[in-house]
Amino acid sequence: MLRSHFAAAWVIMRRDFCAVIFSKTFIFFLIGPLFPVFIGAMAAAVGSQVSRDIDNPVIGIAMPAHQGDSLVAARGSLAPKMSGFVPEYTVLARLEPGETFDARTVLASKGVKGAPQLAAVITGTLEKPVLTGSSERVDQWRGQVALIAAEAGAPGPRSYPEVKEDKIATTAAKQHVDLAVTAQAGQVLLFLLTMLLAGMVLSNLVEEKANKIIEVLAASIPMDALFLGKLFAMLAVSLVGIAVWGSVYGMLMLAGMKSIPLLATPAVGWPMFCVLGFLYFAMAYLLLGSLFLSIGGMATTVREVQTLSMPVTMMQLMVFFFASYALARPGTWIETASLVFPVSSPFAMLAQAAQSPVLWPHLVALVWQAVWVGVIIRVGAQLFRRTVMKSGPARGRRGWFRRAAAAPAR
Incomplete structure (x- = not known):
């Protein structure tokens, strides 16, 4: 009696074991614990990529003559040596003597499709730069601008200019x-x-x-x-x-x-x-x-x-x-x-x-x-x-021939 119970239990155990091992579900069961890790990594990667693509600040430059180009070149040479994030610089305008530039209006506008969203604007001169942007951005980048402006200035002993602040409530990029x-x-x-x-x-x-x-x-x-x-x-x-x-x-x-x-x-x-x-x-x-x-x-x-x-x-x-x-x-x-x-x-x-x-x-x-x-x-x-719901006799030529062959001869 006891032996027959063990034999029946063995048969059931073997049957269920084989059914699970040779099923598609078992594959997903094996790799299932990896999915949360995989999904978490993908979500983190996509989220960080989206954040980088969305918040990619650019500083516009509007300075006399070719001072803006010198500032861009200085940024390019110093950025790899600087710790922390250094935003991109782009020249918006090369001002003529007596020409002015409204940085606040530019920052408040959404710009045009395909153009970068400006987070701040540098005006003035290399000796007296003016950084216009939100309070957070100005406090974050003021030291960088002074260092880069000193690098872009005339050769000789370095003198770091005093960066004038022009803070606004918000910008279109923000x-x-x-x-x-x-x-x-x-x-x-x-x-x-x-x-x-x-x-x-x-x-x-x-x-x-x-x-x-x-x-x-x-x-x-x-x-x-x-x-x-x-x-x-x-x-x-x-x-x-x-x-x-x-x-x-x-x-x-x-x-x-x-x-x-x-x-x-x-x-x-x-x-x-x-x-x-x-x-x-x-x-x-x-x-x-x-x-x-x-x-x-x-x-x-x-x-x-x-x-x-x-x-x-x-x-x-x-x-x-x-x-x-x-x-x-x-x-x-x-x-x-x-x-x-x-x-x-x-x-x-x-x-x-x-x-x-x-x-x-x-x-x-x-x-x-x-x-x-x-x-x-x-x-x-x-x-x-x-x-799923199909039922009834087979249709088409094969079904017709089978019914004709099965019908009694008259």
Whole structure:
């Protein structure tokens, strides 16, 4: 009796062991612990690259004759020897005797496409330079400017000039960086919510297929309506979850928890940004959810759903990285592609809402995304019906010949 129990346990243990070892899931199980490290490294690399690309300060120079060129040359020779970051220098104007230059107006303007965003401007002369910029930038670069101006001066004993300060409240470059930080924060929040919630759709049809309930539903209503109803039901559940999490966070804030860092006011204003954030979350969830519903509908067991979850998660991450990378490439084909590609469009458009006050592109984007939700649901429902719900005798010439051969002769 005891021996038979051990034999049965051995058979079950061997069967389950072989099933796991020779399954695709086991591969993901082995490399699974590496994914958090890999994703963390990629997120850090993309975030630092975006920060460097966004906050790449340039100092403009407007000085008499060729003094600006001498300052640029001196910066080029000293920068490799200096500790800390040394911004790029560029000559804006070579002033004639008696000519003036309005540095404040230049810093307040957004410039033209393709031109660098100026963080500060150096005017005056090499003997008496004037550094115009925000208070933070002036305090940071005043010593560097004095050293470089001394290097660019006449040969002989070095005398470091006194750099006159001309501080302003803010610059267009600083505003650009602050708005980009707000845009990136919105993208991160949108990504975290969709990644946390959209994955639930993968296993939505497994139980109905196992219990044959899906066949009754498919016979009663169109498959497109079934997919759409399930998708919106899961969206409603997600919104309830977000409301609960938001309420808990609000109570923690009232209890004295430290607040998140303040972000710059988005270009469309906080009320409209929150409305657009809600709409883009809904569209991102519907777009990804319709894809996941179509993919998960092909699975027949929970094990298959678990196998599909890792590639689906990686797809979400690639979409987020693409939208984040496009954030630092304004005016390029990369940004255009992120705005047009349906799955990345909600992330890219939310960043646009933080950086541009124009509203009509958001209406176009929402309509475009809604059209693609309908297309994906339609294709997914048709694919599900043809591959999973197919039944009945074979059709076509082979099926006709078989029926004719099986029919009794008259």
